[in-house]
Structure formats: C-alpha cells, structure tokens
Amino acid sequence: MNAHADASHIRLRSMLSDDLHQVAGLDTLSFADPWPQGSFEYELKASNYSLCLVAEDPHGPEGQTIVGALVIWLVVDEAHIATIAVHPGYRHRGIGRRLLAEGLLQAAERGAEKSQLEVRSGNTEALHLYYGFGYKAVGLRPNYYQAEHEDALLLDLDHLDIEFLGNLTQSLSS
Numbered sequence: 001m002n003a004h005a006d007a008s009h010i011r012l013r014s015m016l017s018d019d020l021h022q023v024a025g026l027d028t029l030s031f032a033d034p035w036p037q038g039s040f041e042y043e044l045k046a047s048n049y050s051l052c053l054v055a056e057d058p059h060g061p062e063g064q065t066i067v068g069a070l071v072i073w074l075v076v077d078e079a080h081i082a083t084i085a086v087h088p089g090y091r092h093r094g095i096g097r098r099l100l101a102e103g104l105l106q107a108a109e110r111g112a113e114k115s116q117l118e119v120r121s122g123n124t125e126a127l128h129l130y131y132g133f134g135y136k137a138v139g140l141r142p143n144y145y146q147a148e149h150e151d152a153l154l155l156d157l158d159h160l161d162i163e164f165l166g167n168l169t170q171s172l173s174s
C-alpha cells in the first residue's frame, strides 16, 4: 500500500453505505474475529444509538480509501467503544487517536458523560491508545475471547469533557 508517512491528509467523516465493503475488509485485516459486513450495516442503518466514523485517505489506491473505522454505542449516558481499527499500513500515525478523539467528542455532544470498553489484555497497542486518553482498568473478564483463550480488560473513562475533546480534535487535525 502506498501510504504516506504524514497523515495530515487523512480525513475523518461519518460512515456511509458505500464504505461498508471496505470497512468490513479493514476489520478482517485487524481482528481474528472480525464483524461481518452485515453488523456494520446494522449499526449504520438500523441503530439509532450508534455513532459510526471512518478515516479516509483521498489519495489511497483505488478500492482502498477507507483506512480507519470506529463504532460507538451510545447507551444512556455512556459511550461504549464497540470497535476501532486502523489499516495495518496506516498505523502509528495518530489516526487511531484522531478517530477516538472525534468519536468521544461526538458522543459527548450527544449526551454521553463517560466511556467504557473491553480490550484484550495483551493488546498493548490499543491499551496504550486508551490509557493515553485517561481510561483506567476497572475489571477483568476471564477468557472473554474464547477462541484465543484471552482475558478482556474492562476500561472506564469516567468523565467526557467536551471542551477538552474539542481542543484535542482541533490540535490533532491541524
């Protein structure tokens, strides 16, 4: 993949139906147990409680312009990070952080006051990303990922500050 080391040209936007095929492909590249395309389609079209974002490379090779995806479930006052992935060829450039900051900001603007997620206990890249946002480990779900015999850590971020997230999204996209 002809990815640019600088990610300033990567744009974040809401997911569209036309993105679904690429989003599912990205998930397959990112997880041992990826979501089927139909799950993303449900989140996008049928659920009123989902926030679906993508990161797009307008200069990406034909057929691969979606380089990141995020789905957040809005449950009462909580933003549950359902899935986040960045294309392997585009990682370590801050795209995951931009997606998460934008998603949390939009969730907070829709009334979320805190955030929660499950993450594989051995997923150091994701843990680093989440700890950087202030998430704290509050529980362990033993053998949650049964196929891989891996525990899940339950992480909480107990206050979503709109002003902080607004400033963060601006600084990350400039």
Ligand SMILES: CC(C)(COP(=O)(O)OP(=O)(O)OC[C@H]1O[C@@H](n2cnc3c(N)ncnc32)[C@H](O)[C@@H]1OP(=O)(O)O)[C@@H](O)C(=O)NCCC(=O)NCCS
Pocket: 030, 031, 083, 084, 085, 086, 087, 090, 091, 092, 093, 094, 095, 096, 097, 098, 118, 119, 120, 123, 124, 125, 126, 128, 129, 132
């Ligand atoms: C987790 C994931 C989304 C991060 O995306 P990304 O675009 O590479 O993340 P960023 O570039 O924004 O990095 C965010 C932080 O993680 C750090 N990081 C990235 N890769 C790292 C690694 N291999 N080891 C340690 N830290 C790492 C970055 O340095 C940055 O930290 P910083 O504040 O010190 O700069 C990506 O690795 C991914 O898609 N993984 C597979 C899917 C997955 O596991 N999703 C999470 C499910 S809970």
